[in-house]
Amino acid sequence: xxxxxxxxxxxxxxxxxxxxxxxxxxxxxxxxxxxxxxxxxxxxxxxxxxxxxxxxxxxxxxxxxxxxxxxxxxxxxxxxxxxxx
Numbered sequence: 001x002x003x004x005x006x007x008x009x010x011x012x013x014x015x016x017x018x019x020x021x022x023x024x025x026x027x028x029x030x031x032x033x034x035x036x037x038x039x040x041x042x043x044x045x046x047x048x049x050x051x052x053x054x055x056x057x058x059x060x061x062x063x064x065x066x067x068x069x070x071x072x073x074x075x076x077x078x079x080x081x082x083x084x085x
Contacts, residue, residue: 017055017082022074023062033078043085056085 021033036057043056059081065074 019080021078023076024073036080053084055082058083
């Protein structure tokens with residue numbers, strides 16, 4: 001899987017990369033949040049810290065949709081806290 005360099009500026013230890021993914025229950029973007037978890041292991045997982053520094057999911061938060069913000073097909077958002085570990 002080829003990854004874009006969007007987090008390259010966050011290479012310092014302790015830097016945080018925040019990623020917001022809309023929750024959609026239909027259409028081609030349904031389940032998009034699972035792709036984040038497929039690309040970045042959880043900090044608590046076994047594969048996380050095996051010698052080399054990796055981007056890992058430190059935490060996640062579900063945020064409900066606010067009226068007048070976002071698209072009509074978005075039910076809320078998942079906010080991922082991603083750091084180097």
